[in-house]
Amino acid sequence: xxTFLQVIGSLVxxxxxxxxxxxxxxxxxxxxxxxxxxxxxxxxxxxxxNEEIKPDWIGKKHxxxxxxxxxxxxFTPDKTYTVVEMDGIQLKAFFNTPYTxxxxxxxxxxxxxxxxxxxxxxxxxTVSNAPMxxxxxxxxxxxxxxxxxxxxxxxYTKLKEVVxxxxxxxxxxxxxxxxxxxxxxxxxxxxxxxGGVSFDEFMRVVENDPKNYTDKEIMExxxxxxxxxxxxxxxxxxxEYGNKESIxxxxxxxxxxxxFIVPSKSDPIGFIRYxxxxxxxxxxxxxxxxEKYSDNMxxxxxxxxxxxxxxxxxxxxxxxxxxxxxxxxxxxxxIPKKQY
Numbered sequence: 001x002x003t004f005l006q007v008i009g010s011l012v013x014x015x016x017x018x019x020x021x022x023x024x025x026x027x028x029x030x031x032x033x034x035x036x037x038x039x040x041x042x043x044x045x046x047x048x049x050n051e052e053i054k055p056d057w058i059g060k061k062h063x064x065x066x067x068x069x070x071x072x073x074x075f076t077p078d079k080t081y082t083v084v085e086m087d088g089i090q091l092k093a094f095f096n097t098p099y100t101x102x103x104x105x106x107x108x109x110x111x112x113x114x115x116x117x118x119x120x121x122x123x124x125x126t127v128s129n130a131p132m133x134x135x136x137x138x139x140x141x142x143x144x145x146x147x148x149x150x151x152x153x154x155x156y157t158k159l160k161e162v163v164x165x166x167x168x169x170x171x172x173x174x175x176x177x178x179x180x181x182x183x184x185x186x187x188x189x190x191x192x193x194x195g196g197v198s199f200d201e202f203m204r205v206v207e208n209d210p211k212n213y214t215d216k217e218i219m220e221x222x223x224x225x226x227x228x229x230x231x232x233x234x235x236x237x238x239x240e241y242g243n244k245e246s247i248x249x250x251x252x253x254x255x256x257x258x259x260f261i262v263p264s265k266s267d268p269i270g271f272i273r274y275x276x277x278x279x280x281x282x283x284x285x286x287x288x289x290x291e292k293y294s295d296n297m298x299x300x301x302x303x304x305x306x307x308x309x310x311x312x313x314x315x316x317x318x319x320x321x322x323x324x325x326x327x328x329x330x331x332x333x334x335i336p337k338k339q340y
Contacts, residue, residue: 045192045236045327047184049081049177052090057105066103066111069152070094075101078173093176098168099159100176101152104130113152115159120167124183127155127162142187192327195265196229226270230263231277236327237261244322258337259321262305264329268293271301275308280318280335302331 057063058080067077075094083089088108094101101115112130119125127145129152145158171179191197202222206213213221238256241247247255260278263271269290276286289308293299309317318333 044085045185045188045232047086047181048084049091049180050084052080052082055080055090055092057090058092062111063103063105066113066152067092067094070096070101070103070113073153073156075099078176081177093173095170095172095176097172098170099156100171101156113155115152115155117159117163117166117168118171119163120169123166125159125163127159129155189327192233193329195328196233197225199267223267223269223273226267227273227277230261230266230270230274233263233327233330234261234274234278237324237330237332240324240326241322241332244324258335260318260333260335261324262302262331262333264301266301268297268299268301268304271304272308281308 058067071077071094073096075096078093078095080090080092083091088106090105092103094103099115099117101113103111103113105111109131112128114126114128114130117125123141123143125143125145127147127150129148129150130146131148143162145162147155147158150158199222202225203218206218238259238261241259242252242256260275260280272281272286272289272293275281276283281289293304312318316336318335320331321334322332324330324332
């Protein structure tokens with residue numbers, strides 16, 4: 001069965017909407033029929049904005065209506081961008097110094113608006129009428145207000161109320177893209193350092209959906225979410241290890257083929273499945289370990305791994321190679337090469 005949360009989006013700071021909620025929304029509502037490229041990683045460690053020339057969506061009636069509302073409030077339209085790593089997401093920036101507004105579009109989630117005030121003291125205020133996202137935890141310096149039914153004018157009024165007399169740092173066309181990309185990276189770093197998507201966040205999304213799911217479906221979806229999260233961390237940490245050790249690019253493939261990660265935090269079942277994905281475990285071993293640890297979900301991940309690793313013959317045990325602190329505190333291990 002395809003789990004209803006196999007595709008998740010991204011957690012973003014300040015000016016960027018918490019797209020994780022949007023992708024959870026898409027999968028919960030539409031399941032396997034959602035028009036989303038499921039082969040793409042919806043939680044990239046970094047994102048990039050490319051300018052979009054003559055976007056079709058901005059000329060449609062609903063988008064034109066929202067754009068007019070922003071202009072009437074004093075906002076000046078600026079460039080439109082595609083989020084390269086996120087299938088279907090485009091956005092357009094608007095500036096009304098010192099505030100910034102962002103109009104987003106997605107083929108399933110539709111249109112929504114964020115309006116942002118980034119204060120001089122480091123607190124970032126965002127008001128949004130996105131369909132979902134308020135279920136997610138965010139960086140302590142990010143204050144977000146989710147008002148799904150608000151008009152653009154009501155969002156703007158709300159933002160000015162919560163900001164009050166605080167001094168706001170202004171963005172402009174030349175600084176917007178760098179700010180957006182860097183804000184995303186900061187939020188992902190914060191999120192990963194705290195163990196990634198938590199079960200409490202996951203359940204808040206589920207509870208806000210009118211459809212009922214069995215406990216089995218919910219747990220299966222959560223395990224799969226964490227498994228995919230680990231695969232993303234794997235790529236980021238192995239690349240970081242290669243940079244740390246100055247491994248020549250031509251040697252990376254052969255060396256990295258036998259390496260894997262043991263993070264400081266994760267979901268035990270998702271971690272066991274990850275170990276099968278990278279061929280440290282075979283499918284039968286993984287299945288038996290899932291059964292063994294299914295009633296011990298609070299076990300420390302490194303304790304779990306040490307127990308598993310000690311079950312192998314001494315010469316077949318994985319060996320620790322390094323400690324990496326990005327995208328989370330991670331230990332890098334190497335699987336012994338097969339001797340023929």
